[in-house]
Amino acid sequence: MQAFAHLLDTLVYTQSRNRKIAVLARYFRETPDPDRGYALAALTDGLPPALIGRLPLRRMLAELTSSFIDPVLYKLSRDYVGDTAETVALLWPDTSAQRTNAKPSLHDVIETMRIGTTPQRTDALGRLLNRLDTSERWALLKLLGGAPRVGVSARLAKTALAEAFGRDVSEIEELWHALEAPYGDLFAWLAGRGPKPDLGSKPVFRPVMLAHPIEDEDWPKLSAEDFAAEWKWDGIRVQIAAVGGDVKIFSRQGDDVSSAFPEIRSAFLNLNCVTDGELLVMRAGEIAPFNDLQQRLNRKVVTAKMLRDYPAHVRLYDLLFEDGEDLRALSFTERRARLETWQADHRPPLTDVSDLVRFESFDMLRDIWSSTRDDGIEGLMLKRRDSAYQAGRVKGQWFKWKRAALTLDCVLMYAQRGSGKRSSFYSDYTFGVWRESDAGAAELVPVGKAYSGFTDEELKMLDKWIRTHTTETFGPVRAVSPGLVLEVAFDAVQPSTRHKSGVAMRFPRVHRIRWDKPAAEADTLEATKALIGRG
Amino acid sequence: MASPISVERWLYPAEAGLYCAPGDFYIDPHRPVERAVITHGHSDHARSGHRAVMATSETVAIMKVRYGETCACAFQSLAYGDIITVNGVTVKLAPAGHILGSAQVVLDYGGQRAVVSGDYKRAHDPTCTPFELVSCDVFITEATFALPVFRHEPARGEVAKLLASMAAEPERTHLIGAYGLGKCQRMIRVIRDAGYDKPIYMHGAVVELTKLYQALCIELGDVRPVAGADPKDIAGGIVMCPPSALGDRWSRRFNDPVTAFASGWMRVRGRARQRGVELPLIVSDHVDWPELIATIAETNAEEVWVTHGRDDALVHHLASVGRKARALALVGRDEEAE
Numbered sequence: 001m002q003a004f005a006h007l008l009d010t011l012v013y014t015q016s017r018n019r020k021i022a023v024l025a026r027y028f029r030e031t032p033d034p035d036r037g038y039a040l041a042a043l044t045d046g047l048p049p050a051l052i053g054r055l056p057l058r059r060m061l062a063e064l065t066s067s068f069i070d071p072v073l074y075k076l077s078r079d080y081v082g083d084t085a086e087t088v089a090l091l092w093p094d095t096s097a098q099r100t101n102a103k104p105s106l107h108d109v110i111e112t113m114r115i116g117t118t119p120q121r122t123d124a125l126g127r128l129l130n131r132l133d134t135s136e137r138w139a140l141l142k143l144l145g146g147a148p149r150v151g152v153s154a155r156l157a158k159t160a161l162a163e164a165f166g167r168d169v170s171e172i173e174e175l176w177h178a179l180e181a182p183y184g185d186l187f188a189w190l191a192g193r194g195p196k197p198d199l200g201s202k203p204v205f206r207p208v209m210l211a212h213p214i215e216d217e218d219w220p221k222l223s224a225e226d227f228a229a230e231w232k233w234d235g236i237r238v239q240i241a242a243v244g245g246d247v248k249i250f251s252r253q254g255d256d257v258s259s260a261f262p263e264i265r266s267a268f269l270n271l272n273c274v275t276d277g278e279l280l281v282m283r284a285g286e287i288a289p290f291n292d293l294q295q296r297l298n299r300k301v302v303t304a305k306m307l308r309d310y311p312a313h314v315r316l317y318d319l320l321f322e323d324g325e326d327l328r329a330l331s332f333t334e335r336r337a338r339l340e341t342w343q344a345d346h347r348p349p350l351t352d353v354s355d356l357v358r359f360e361s362f363d364m365l366r367d368i369w370s371s372t373r374d375d376g377i378e379g380l381m382l383k384r385r386d387s388a389y390q391a392g393r394v395k396g397q398w399f400k401w402k403r404a405a406l407t408l409d410c411v412l413m414y415a416q417r418g419s420g421k422r423s424s425f426y427s428d429y430t431f432g433v434w435r436e437s438d439a440g441a442a443e444l445v446p447v448g449k450a451y452s453g454f455t456d457e458e459l460k461m462l463d464k465w466i467r468t469h470t471t472e473t474f475g476p477v478r479a480v481s482p483g484l485v486l487e488v489a490f491d492a493v494q495p496s497t498r499h500k501s502g503v504a505m506r507f508p509r510v511h512r513i514r515w516d517k518p519a520a521e522a523d524t525l526e527a528t529k530a531l532i533g534r535g
Numbered sequence: 536m537a538s539p540i541s542v543e544r545w546l547y548p549a550e551a552g553l554y555c556a557p558g559d560f561y562i563d564p565h566r567p568v569e570r571a572v573i574t575h576g577h578s579d580h581a582r583s584g585h586r587a588v589m590a591t592s593e594t595v596a597i598m599k600v601r602y603g604e605t606c607a608c609a610f611q612s613l614a615y616g617d618i619i620t621v622n623g624v625t626v627k628l629a630p631a632g633h634i635l636g637s638a639q640v641v642l643d644y645g646g647q648r649a650v651v652s653g654d655y656k657r658a659h660d661p662t663c664t665p666f667e668l669v670s671c672d673v674f675i676t677e678a679t680f681a682l683p684v685f686r687h688e689p690a691r692g693e694v695a696k697l698l699a700s701m702a703a704e705p706e707r708t709h710l711i712g713a714y715g716l717g718k719c720q721r722m723i724r725v726i727r728d729a730g731y732d733k734p735i736y737m738h739g740a741v742v743e744l745t746k747l748y749q750a751l752c753i754e755l756g757d758v759r760p761v762a763g764a765d766p767k768d769i770a771g772g773i774v775m776c777p778p779s780a781l782g783d784r785w786s787r788r789f790n791d792p793v794t795a796f797a798s799g800w801m802r803v804r805g806r807a808r809q810r811g812v813e814l815p816l817i818v819s820d821h822v823d824w825p826e827l828i829a830t831i832a833e834t835n836a837e838e839v840w841v842t843h844g845r846d847d848a849l850v851h852h853l854a855s856v857g858r859k860a861r862a863l864a865l866v867g868r869d870e871e872a873e
């Protein structure tokens with residue numbers, strides 16, 4: 001535990017990518033199995049449930065902390081620290097046992113936590129915490145709580161692993177989804193003590209190709225004839241890998257989201273392919289709002305009602321593998337032709353191929369783009385016709401072109417203390433627009449909440465304004481008099497039954513603070529509703 | 536004997552800050568006033584432009600270095616423990632243990648005693664007189680680190696961390712961000728006590744105050760300005776600078792330095808990361824949560840007023856243990872500073 005805590009602590013504070021890699025590589029070389037495998041799991045996908053079962057960590061910690069700290073003080077501390085694991089690690093009472101007792105290894109921790117009822121495991125966790133110092137407690141809770149955010153992406157951890165043993169990271173990435181923590185066979189191969197793990201016939205994730213946002217200065221360097229254009233649909237980018245009767249659906253980060261979409265898995269069941277596409281909820285050929293798709297995400301159990309109410313669909317962009325043949329080195333044009341033929345041959349249900357947008361010049365494309373207000377379109381993709389399918393954001397190959405955001409002038413209504421570094425500031429803002437009350441007077445009705453879009457300097461000014469215009473305080477929330485107009489930018493307005501106003505904004509952020517504008521001149525609810533479906 | 540006059544009738548927050556009405560003076564006012572009693576030299580407590588200032592002689596000296604000889608029309612220095620009477624209010628300064636010259640203001644009037652703590656700490660600090668406990672009826676406290684997650688480490692241990700890092704990476708200069716008044720000089724002193732006797736270099740912004748500390752007999756060893764020193768001599772050594780200098784262009788003159796930051800905030804990882812600090816040193820000049828709670832209990836104060844900081848947690852806690860407490864929410868205090 002000491003070595004792992006030291007590793008995480010060092011990673012948290014190390015800025016330089018090269019130094020992070022060096023620290024990780026040393027850890028992977030010097031730490032014995034299986035601890036280094038558990039650490040690798042923690043830094044990439046988190047410890048798999050197969051190892052420690054589903055740990056109701058939040059509930060267990062609530063139970064443990066309630067014995068020594070007042071709930072309000074806990075909440076204030078948690079808001080300040082911004083992270084449950086660290087809050088508990090800092091609050092946990094120090095005892096003399098922490099310095100004398102031998103520290104548990106990661107293996108000991110997992111053996112201790114994997115079995116027993118929740119109360120038994122809660123006790124066990126308390127006993128483990130008693131043996132550790134502040135930073136070890138934090139590391140333990142990070143280990144158990146899924147991928148710790150210590151400034152290390154899964155990709156960086158794999159890169160460091162490759163570097164530690166002089167391999168290429170793409171070899172590890174290709175193997176990744178066929179491996180299981182604590183990765184004994186992987187380390188054996190890396191250390192030259194065993195054969196390369198066999199991918200066999202398992203569907204695995206292939207690193208995804210991403211686009212750069214297009215900037216004004218890019219246009220003069222590009223020629224229209226080099227590019228194909230296609231819509232970027234407003235869903236979730238997924239990779240579907242099917243082989244040997246098994247199908248997996250990966251997010252673009254490589255997270256396995258298969259279990260939430262059984263009907264898509266069935267649609268690909270007997271195919272042998274890796275495809276790239278957009279996961280959508282679609283009804284009668286119409287793309288449903290992103291909200292509907294969210295209903296399907298992160299669900300452990302998918303009910304028949306959800307399958308019926310939120311039917312999933314995949315709109316295909318690309319074909320990476322066909323019957324075991326790796327197409328990634330081919331040009332976009334060639335892959336696109338293979339995709340169209342493949343889709344026409346197999347016709348997997350619940351799929352279609354995303355149309356190309358035909359254009360002769362960028363001016364023409366701009367006209368098409370600006371006159372398109374279809375639901376479900378998030379942007380326009382430009383893909384170099386000769387681009388191979390490469391991992392990551394490769395310069396100059398693919399571009400995404402997003403529409404300028406919509407804006408409304410809203411009035412600040414409530415402010416809440418932020419968390420983490422912002423906890424001494426009122427940094428979360430609820431804002432509203434005007435409507436006529438039943439009595440005929442103008443009243444504000446909240447339409448959204450924003451946490452971003454302002455500079456640190458502006459945050460200080462907002463905080464000051466809020467403190468001097470508070471009308472009421474409820475815990476961390478202050479109500480303010482209607483006197484400050486925020487120009488709010490957002491991606492879309494959607495009808496909502498959860499909000500009193502009947503509308504909800506998607507991705508609202510503060511665009512400008514209109515210190516100059518009288519609150520009475522802010523926008524109205526009608527104006528807001530008129531934007532539904534735009535964006 | 537007349538019945539006591541409750542403190543809130545003669546000491547309360549007014550426009551310019553905390554005001555003692557019968558004495559007609561303010562304590563640490565945030566705008567210029569006729570008469571001010573100043574607890575210590577930090578800029579959110581000591582401001583320029585008052586007509587008459589009363590403070591310890593060290594605080595007066597600090598104010599003159601920071602704001603100039605004429606930052607107030609008249610200065611009256613008061614030694615710890617000396618008692619004077621201002622329009623019937625008895626005023627005494629007691630050591631606060633926060634920085635050199637820092638004082639608690641002890642006020643007796645109408646049979647009641649109020650203690651205004653200013654900023655204070657209980658932990659050992661070789662650069663200032665230790666905190667002195669004064670029992671009182673109303674204790675007016677700061678609450679900068681008033682959350683139970685704040686438990687500061689002994690400075691010695693944090694300096695050991697620094698020296699270990701220097702031993703591990705001897706070729707990298709260690710750049711230590713520390714509040715220029717108090718923290719900087721305390722760090723130098725503790726580093727000296729740990730046996731480090733090479734020259735310690737200083738950013739221009741901390742030179743004058745460090746010289747003042749030396750002039751006031753705080754032994755800091757061989758300290759030199761960065762300006763004018765040979766970069767080869769500095770390499771691999773210690774450079775003290777204000778926190779803001781860690782991230783600015785000035786710091787680029789040192790080749791790949793280790794950036795350290797000495798502050799109580801460093802206890803929380805997110806804060807250290809936000810600063811881009813590679814070596815966080817948890818050293819604070821304020822009371823941590825256990826010290827704060829213990830101090831309040833030891834003063835036997837019937838009532839606690841909270842001037843600045845995390846008043847919500849402290850007021851909640853005190854109420855839950857049956858002590859009367861309220862937040863004054865004084866403006867003009869820097870809640871982040873040390």
Ligand SMILES: [Zn+2]
Nearest residue numbers: 575577654873
């Ligand atoms: Zn201070």
Ligand SMILES: [Zn+2]
Nearest residue numbers: 579654868869
């Ligand atoms: Zn202060």
